[in-house]
Amino acid sequence: MKLTQFILILLFSSFAIGQGKKNEIKITGKITGKIPDIIEYTLPIHGIDYFGFTDSAQIDSSGNFQITIPLEKPSFIDLSNSYKSYGTLIIEPGMTYKVSINTEASENKFVVESPNQKGQILYNQIPNRSMIVGGHFELETKKYTQDSVPSEIKQKIEQSKEAEMAGFKKLLKEKVISKDFYNLVETDRDYFNKGIQGGLAFINYLLVAQNKNKLSKEQFSEMWKEIFQSNPVTNPKLLSSPWFYFYIENYLRYNELILEKVDTKIIAEFQKKGQIHTHNIDNAKKYLSGLQLEYYFAAYVYYEAINNNYEKELITLFEQFKKEYPSSPYKHFLEPVIMPIIAFHKKQAGPLNEKINFIANSSNLNSVNDVLKSLNGKQYYVDIWATWCSPCKAEFKDNAKLYELLKSKNITMVYISIDKESREKQWKEMIHFYNLEGYHIRVNEKLDANLRSLYGNQSMGIPWHFLTDENGNIVKKNVSGPSEIENLEKQLSNN
Template structure:
């Protein structure tokens, strides 16, 4: 007996090593073209892949890199840089992969050499394979929003699903992909289209308040309920899906809006008080438990932090998360995106730059022309933006060169915000945080309507940049933004 125990003790390290090697995944990569500073790759935590929970590696001067990670489940690993995906790898425990990334050839930018190479190629041809390549549920629902018959919607969704999965079925039959590979893809596609179905029901719910819904209340409620009947959130397959967070988000909307009958006006009032994120987390705690809850809260905080609205509420929620989950693996992913929120609120303690000027009495104006004329400039470069607009805030990174150019041309900088009244405090705080030198105007209802007429499109896509003369007349309705400063220089010469 003692001899057997001794042999077992001696064998344990070897068993442990074998198990570790079996679960290892090795990715050897090569960059062709412009080499990015880093390659970011998603980390499958308990098998779940989420675009925000990543690690990174720096390629060498020749573009070579190597990634080693551990997973005991077949999983998705997305390789990207600054939220721009190079491609998605379907990785199986114990396998090695050779990846070729071409940063200058869009048609052949991602190739994987492995025993399931054909499956990798087919999956990366999907335009909706992940959130960062345009695969959000709401985008998919555009294909079905005009349908007013539930049966037709279900048929179309199923047809879209079958069209995508049929190629993988063929590869499985030909033994060019493994059963684990196929099962993950099948689950991924299934949850994506079920998520799109739930999103379509949600959009009909929102449109019903404006009498623009194509489905009746009974129809969209039943359509929504059927999603979670066929694909419940307790299904273990959901925990291997990149759509986990967005699917759970849709589920919580269904619970709150349909079953609890919470009104959008009530939610709007909560938002105005700066408590909407706290409310959403409390709703999640009513319906989720264990690892699902931990994962959802972490993903929620991350997603809202990177939106750059800098809500102070997120700081409280992050501190609360750390207390509730002090050993959570997600804390290290959240800290980098919380730091800018902290910096934003520290900035508010500093004095306002004297070159940031908030125009007065704009509530009395009905025409943008009169507002600009009142500023008494010679020419105006106008940036139309909003605090919730991510691309608008991306443009602010290039403002130093913009201000230098405008000064050389004696052009006055004007920022026009289309934010609502309850966003006034955040509007001024963002102007301070981004150090937006120039005149600032926030539209009233009539100015907003005039802006849309001048733009020529009632939906008013922003950021929108235009040039106006000293009388407020538009000289050029479409000017380049600060990020395209060389183009802007040419446009200003022409004008």
């Protein structure tokens, strides 16, 4: 009897250990080229792959790292650093993966050794495989914006998807990838392509006001409706797609704009009052529930917070989320992006740096020459930016070095914001928060037009940094920003 019990215990222990291994995956990797301190990876909570819900692993001096993740079902994992994707893994419970990443190679930057290696290579060749790689559904609609026949549009989208899946079908037939691997990719690409159709419908909706829509209201409304019938948001498989967030966003737009027929002027009023995020979450609560709502709520707050617009409303929504989902695993990811918003509003109560100067009579200054001649400087380093421009704000972290360099060269710092009048408050608050020493002006209509003329393109790219003489004449049209301070120093020395 004791021997039998002992055997049963051994069998049970062996089974438990086996199950533990089956319910996790191991990734070992090596990075060559420029080696970062850490590698970030998306955590598939409930099988969800979202670029903001990440953990990280340390990388040793030789570029080696190791990741172990508990896993219950096949999922996507994106490996990245500071929102720059190295590549995407399609992982299955119980498997191990060896990853090689070359940060400086032009090709073959991401190589995966595993039994499904060919499938990994094929998936990573997809240019729109995730949010931080492919952007947004609306970016993918360019191929179809001039089409006016819904049946032809849908056929083209379906043909594009089939062409994309052909390689995976071949690998499945040859048993190079598993059925689970194939099903995960198929669901993801199906929802992505349906999202393109929804994005096209939304664009046509927006173009109605300008009378530039190619599809009639009836046509784009029907196209929009169809995707949520064939690919409902309630499908649990959708949660595994990296495109879940944007697909839900498109679904909520459809319900609000088409079914409820909410006037865009009403939505604009919420924006003006600083209540747009609360309005959007309230709208989500009308149409989502359970895990879909919890995930969307958390993903929404995260996505809006990292834009660094510092809306106080997001603090309130975060507190609301914690109250409604006290045990949510997503709280862990939201806290770090909410803390800067809290710090932003705390700083507004303090005094303004005396080295921050707002240019007087700005409404009468209609050109760069007008602006700079009024300051009586010798040379000017001009930063064109906007409060909504994340790359612009990313440059500010290196401003201390910039100010030191400009002082040594006797060059005056000038910031010109292309923000609209409606963002006057945000403009001044961000100047205060980022402690932007120098002269400041927000463009009027004529100054904005003058800048675009000087840039040489109406779609002016920002941040844009240039150097002028004392009269405001540009002597170097493009110079480096503070994040490339060594290169900027060379540029200024050669002037």
